[in-house]
Amino acid sequence: MASPLIIGVAGGSGSGKTTVVNYICEQFGTENLLRLEHDSYYRDLKHIPFEERVKQNFDHPSSLETELMIRHIQALMEGYEVEIPKYDFSNHIRMDESIPAVPTDVILIDGILIFTEQDLLDLMDVKIFVDTDDDVRLLRRLRRDIEERGRTVNGVLDQYEKFVRPMHLEFVEPSKRYADIIIPRGGQNTVALEMVSALINNKMSFSPDNQ
Template identity: 70%
Template sequence: MSILKPLIIGVAGGSGSGKTTVVEHIVNAIGENDILLIQHDSYYRDLKHLSFEERNKQNFDHPSSLETELMIRHIEALKEGYQVEIPIYDFSKHIRKEETRLAEPKKIILVDGILIFTEKELRELMDIKLYVDTDDDIRLLRRIQRDIVERDRELEHVLSQYQKHVRPMHLEFVEPTKRYADIIIPHGGENKVALDMVNALIQDRLNNYTEEIKNESKSE
C-alpha cells in the first residue's frame, strides 16, 4: 500500500502580523484531529553553551538562529509516515528543554513561522503558502504584549530588540518572501473573507485526500 502524502500548508508573515489567529481559524474550521501544527519557533538553536547575558544579545530574527535543516528533515519524515520528536523551546531562557513533543503524521501539516519562506528547500515542501500582511505599528504593539506577557521580557528589552533586530530583519528577510506566497491575507485574522477563501481551498484539498484514501482501499 502506498503512503498518501499529507497536505502541507505554510503560514508566514511578520512578527505580530496575526499568524496565530489565522492558524487557529484554520484549525477550528478543519478540526484539530486532521491537523498537525509545527512552529518554526520550536527549532531555535539551543544556546545552553552561552551565558544568559550572551543569549540575550543574540539576533533571534535572523534565519541562522533557527535549525531549519532539522525542521526540513522532520517534515520529510512525516511525509513518509514516520513519527518525529519536535524540540520544545524555553523562550524565557533561550534554551531547548530536555523533553520533546512526539508528532505523528496527519492529513494536514500546518507550518507556522516568520522565516519559513526564506529557505527554498522548506518552501518546496509546501503545497499552499499563505502570507499574513499587517501594518508595522499593529505588529509592534502585538509583539510588545506577547513578549511581556508570554515570554517574561522587560519593555525596554523588547523595544531595543525590535529596533536592533526585528525591524531590520523583517525588511531584509521576511517582507521579501511575500512574493513566494500563493495567497496574501491583508489585515491578518481580521480578514474574514480571505480566511473563508483559504478554508474553502483547504477543504477542497482535504476532500480530494479522502477520495484518494477510498480509491487506495478499493485497489487493495
C-alpha cells in the same frame, strides 16, 4: 498512508498568524492536523552565557535549525513519528523534553521566516502570508513578550530596533511574493479566511489520493 497536505503560514512578528492558524485548525480538527511551529526549532544556546544569549539575533534565518524541521516533515510524510523540540524563550535554550508527533492528513507550518528557506518552501502545497501594519505588529509583540516571555518594555523595544525591524525588511517582507494568498489586516479579515478555506478544500478535493 496518503501524502499529507502541507500548509505554510508566514508573516511578520505580531501579524496575526495565530488567528489564521487557529482558523485552519478549526476547519480540519486537531485530530486531523499537526501544527509545527518554526519557533520550536531555535538553536540551543546552552553553551553561551545568558548575558550573551540575549544579544543574539533571533530574527535571522541562521538562528533556527530549519534543516531539522525539514527532516521531521519528510519523516512525517513517509509515515514516521518524530520528536519536536521544546524551546524555553525566557532562557533561550532548548528544553530536555520533546513533544512526540505522529503523521496526520494535514501538516501546518507557521513562522515568520518559513518562506525564506527554499527547501522548506518546496514541501508546501499552500502558502499563506498574513500582512499587517508595522505599528499594530509592534504593539502585539510588546504585549506578547512582556506577558508570555518575561521581557521588559525596554528589552522588547531594543530588540525590535536592532533586529526585528531590519530582519523583517530584509527577509520577511520580500518573502511574501512566494505566497498563494496574502491576507491583509491580519486574521480578522473574514473574506480572506473564507478564500483560504476554499483553496485548502480545493487542494484536498483534487489530491490524487482522493480521486
